[in-house]
């Protein structure tokens with residue numbers, strides 16, 4: 350029986366909520382297990398609104414035997430009050446992971462209508478209170494803000510609130526910057542919760558230090574409609590209505606502000622995307638360079654998924670000599686892998702990612718900043734690295750923190766967006782989705798890069814790929830939508846489009 354339930358009601362990310370929430374619970378479960386104090390773990394319940402009509406409508410509580418305890422909001426409070434513990438949500442394989450579970454887990458997705466979030470979060474609070482939990486209502490938050498608050502709570506800092514988040518990251522950013530960011534950055538907030546939160550963060554930092562122009566603040570547009578990180582990444586175009594100027598920095602969040610994508614125009618007004626791969630490359634090379642300057646020897650790794658652009662992988666391995674790991678799609682896999690490195694930089698190509706640093710390494714870097722046996726240059730690099738890592742929300746990919754981190758690096762290197770996007774040129778690529786009768790027929794292996802079943806599909810893909818220079822393609826059943834996703838890249842956009850189409854037909 351939990352002693353602490355925290356609820357946040359906010360706008361939804363694009364397709365992201367299910368795994369986002371599973372992840373909150375997953376991590377809390379792990380944390381709790383580590384502390385062997387399961388019953389003291391804080392529990393987060395996030396009520397979200399989805400615009401995707403394919404999503405589950407309503408709440409579900411399912412016991413470990415698979416019996417449905419509640420299927421509607423009306424029955425939730427009673428189900429919670431009467432439920433024999435443990436209660437686990439079907440998609441979570443938690444019991445094996447955490448030993449005897451005495452943790453309440455709920456995956457709650459509601460359909461559409463943001464105004465309903467408030468009343469739905471009340472239902473959760475009522476339900477949780479009905480079985481004696483102490484509840485804290487944190488109001489409207491971005492997904493990463495809730496993660497942050499929970500992580501602080503589980504670390505023993507029980508008074509943490511939203512303001513604490515702003516103070517923490519605003520002061521970390523100001524400590525790292527020695528001169529203000531000289532040009533503005535325009536941020537499309539997908540008409541989601543990020544708009545108000547980014548405005549607050551920018552206020553705490555100060556307009557004299559960073560100039561953030563918020564676009565799509567939700568006053569008129571709809572959540573994620575023709576805007577937001579996923580739209581920009583998949584469509585490879587700017588949010589509707591945004592008038593772009595060459596070499597100006599533009600960024601997009603997704604609806605719940607856990608993804609970040611940058612973009613700009615080159616001098617010929619070609620659209621240039623700087624996605625999760627490029628952000629990861631910027632972060633990792635910056636960390637590597639400062640580790641080198643500070644003469645600190647730590648194992649740095651980048652974690653990607655199959656969606657990482659082939660040229661980003663080539664750049665990191667062949668030109669930068671940075672260790673790379675590949676995991677299946679979904680940040681929980683990337684995060685887990687990142688923890689196996691001293692410093693792990695993980696990003697999905699769609700802009701969802703962060704950096705993890707183990708405490709021992711953080712201490713090592715902090716100590717190096719004051720080590721009298723090191724040169725002033727070495728100490729300076731160590732100090733910079735420490736301050737940079739302080740900007741990062743290590744609990745989960747956080748669009749606001751990642752934005753600050755990008756801005757800080759560009760300023761420190763005296764780089765415009767041009768120097769950044771030129772670190773490597775992406776291979777043209779295309780994402781597609783195919784509706785099939787039963788996507789679960791497809792089984793994949795090798796971090797989703799190969800199809801295992803049906804057995805005739807992978808040879809068919811291989812044969813198609815061979816026809817295109819620099820061709821690569823893979824398919825996988827989506828974990829969040831009832832579709833099979835197809836990814837293709839090749840030497841030209843036409844070939845990438847063609848390959849994606851041919852492979853889609855093969856899938857079908």
Ligand SMILES: CC(=O)N[C@H]1[C@@H](OP(=O)(O)O)O[C@H](CO)[C@@H](O)[C@@H]1O
Nearest residue numbers: 364365679680697699827828829830
């Ligand atoms: C290609 C792609 O962008 N896939 C997304 C999407 O998962 P799918 O399993 O592909 O539907 O939603 C996930 C949750 O937000 C995100 O982690 C993942 O990267």
